[in-house]
Amino acid sequence: MTDIKTEPGAELIVRMEKVNKFFGSLHVLQDIELSVTHGEVVVIIGASGSGKSTLIRCINGLEEFQHGHIEVDSNELLPNGKSSKSLQTIRTEVGMVFQQFNLFPHLSVRDNVTLAPIKVRGTSEADAIENADRLLEQVNIADQADKLPGQLSGGQQQRVALARALAMEPRLMLFDEPTSALDPEMIGEVLDAMRELAKAGMTMMIVTHEMGFAREVADRVIYIHQGQIVEQGKPEDVFDNPQNERTQSFLGRVLKH
Amino acid sequence: MDVTFQFDWQAAISSIPYLLTGIPYTLLISFGGLAIGFLIGILFGLLRISPVAWLRIPAIAYIEIFRGTPVLVQVLFIFYGLPQIIGGPVNALVAGIAAIAVNSGAYISEIVRGGVQSIERGQREASLSLGLSRTQSFRYVIWPQAFRRMIPSLGNQGIISIKDTSLFSVIGVGELVRQGQIYIATTFSALEVYLMVAMLYLAITLSLSLALRLLERKGLVGQ
Numbered sequence: 001m002t003d004i005k006t007e008p009g010a011e012l013i014v015r016m017e018k019v020n021k022f023f024g025s026l027h028v029l030q031d032i033e034l035s036v037t038h039g040e041v042v043v044i045i046g047a048s049g050s051g052k053s054t055l056i057r058c059i060n061g062l063e064e065f066q067h068g069h070i071e072v073d074s075n076e077l078l079p080n081g082k083s084s085k086s087l088q089t090i091r092t093e094v095g096m097v098f099q100q101f102n103l104f105p106h107l108s109v110r111d112n113v114t115l116a117p118i119k120v121r122g123t124s125e126a127d128a129i130e131n132a133d134r135l136l137e138q139v140n141i142a143d144q145a146d147k148l149p150g151q152l153s154g155g156q157q158q159r160v161a162l163a164r165a166l167a168m169e170p171r172l173m174l175f176d177e178p179t180s181a182l183d184p185e186m187i188g189e190v191l192d193a194m195r196e197l198a199k200a201g202m203t204m205m206i207v208t209h210e211m212g213f214a215r216e217v218a219d220r221v222i223y224i225h226q227g228q229i230v231e232q233g234k235p236e237d238v239f240d241n242p243q244n245e246r247t248q249s250f251l252g253r254v255l256k257h
Numbered sequence: 258m259d260v261t262f263q264f265d266w267q268a269a270i271s272s273i274p275y276l277l278t279g280i281p282y283t284l285l286i287s288f289g290g291l292a293i294g295f296l297i298g299i300l301f302g303l304l305r306i307s308p309v310a311w312l313r314i315p316a317i318a319y320i321e322i323f324r325g326t327p328v329l330v331q332v333l334f335i336f337y338g339l340p341q342i343i344g345g346p347v348n349a350l351v352a353g354i355a356a357i358a359v360n361s362g363a364y365i366s367e368i369v370r371g372g373v374q375s376i377e378r379g380q381r382e383a384s385l386s387l388g389l390s391r392t393q394s395f396r397y398v399i400w401p402q403a404f405r406r407m408i409p410s411l412g413n414q415g416i417i418s419i420k421d422t423s424l425f426s427v428i429g430v431g432e433l434v435r436q437g438q439i440y441i442a443t444t445f446s447a448l449e450v451y452l453m454v455a456m457l458y459l460a461i462t463l464s465l466s467l468a469l470r471l472l473e474r475k476g477l478v479g480q
Contacts, residue, residue, distance in 0.1 A: 062382055092388030102383035106401050115397060116387035161383075168387055 010037040012071070013172050013203050014059060019068035021054060021227075028054050029065060030227045036172075041204045043214040043235070046224035047250060052207045055224065056174045059205070060094045061087040073171055092120055095165030099177040101157040103149035103164070109136065110145040113164045121168070128167070135163040139193045155186030159193050166197075173197065175206040211254060215239050223247045269449035272440050276453055279436035283461070286350065286432060287419040290357025294418070295411075297358060298365025305370045316366065323363035329424045332356035336428040349430040353422065361418045368410040372403035412469035416462045423458070433457055 014036040021029040028051045036042050044052045057063040059072060061083065070077040073093050076084035083090065104112050113132035117123040123131070136142045139159040141152075149157055158178060165173060175194065179187040191213050198204055198217050208214060214221055215235045222232040223244070231244045239255075242248045304316035323331065336352040376399050384394035426435035437454040441447050 060386055062386065087385075088388055088390055091386055094386070096383075096386040098379060098383060100377075100379050102377075102379035104380065104383070104398055104402075106405070116384075116389060119393050119397060120388040164387070 021065040043218035051227040095170035268446035279433035282432040293358035294361030297362030301366035302369025372407035
């Protein structure tokens, strides 16, 4: 395994130590050691079922793990769903975008974005709306604010989901295959919005099958195979000169077309 | 014996004012019982899906017992049986409302459970990932969607419970059927009066169906 030394003095936002997770007898995460520094964009690649989604879902406590520990912005997540502060505290600092968007279908686009700031942060309605409209503008969808999610295309819905997560002003954004449920012609608009976010300096952990995007945006690419981090490094190193034969074989399969 | 069938319209129409005096009781027992049953249903429906066994098991027991025994037996138990325990009479109206409450409550618990469980897991995950507490997630995200899906089943249960109140004529509460029986006892016009009784039930249940359809249509705009 290639060891990536983080720059001295760089502020760590995520630190996973010896994280192990089992689904019954299946060992889905094996001794995961992973640190992410502030402002870094980490892309996680791997075959379906390799554990890459599970890995990022552990970071905001949507999945429990059985051994090891995870530090997120100085809060600590412990095995079996325990944590130093409430999970809620951790989740307010960590945004997530899901494969299936998971917008709230009974709320307008704007209300989707303002719900958490109003209910969790106690933001006034006026401020929350102003902020929501600014974020919707940012993801290029301001004209849809009064519609319901069901009236939007998949690409538009995913951009709303991005705005919704950003409304909480997270210090870290998790992306769980954000373009996998999209029609091909809509993938670009979502990747564009993510690219902007990366440029703005957001710390991002992205699980994706979009290798071109990974190469372009990632500071670091991590390849996971059967619950283990097999290889990681700068995108040009991992993509052009993979060291591990499993990485070579995986990339051989996905980059061919 | 020569039986000539003759429908006496006069008898039918003149029974209506007397039958109408039963309607307030029918409505009070139905909607009073259903309102309490709805609260019971929310509580036990949620306990029913609790991961905590000692919350879940009593809820399952309640649902199975009151769904698995006839509402007629339940009201007889409350009206005739309970006084032996509490040492005093139970008002017939109260017994009727209580019977509808515990009976519909058991069914509504299952409706609530089904409604809540039908909401995709991603809704809960998305709301939790935004920092909402479990309670907030339920209140603002899960429940509004679940409730909308529950409306048709709740309407069904409402209609069933309204009709169930007709059984409570046996404890002497002056609801629609009871008033009909009293009227027939003096006029012997069973055919006409029971037809009118049936029509009045139909008027109540059709009004409810219509109201629910409007509510559902309004609700569906939000889907």
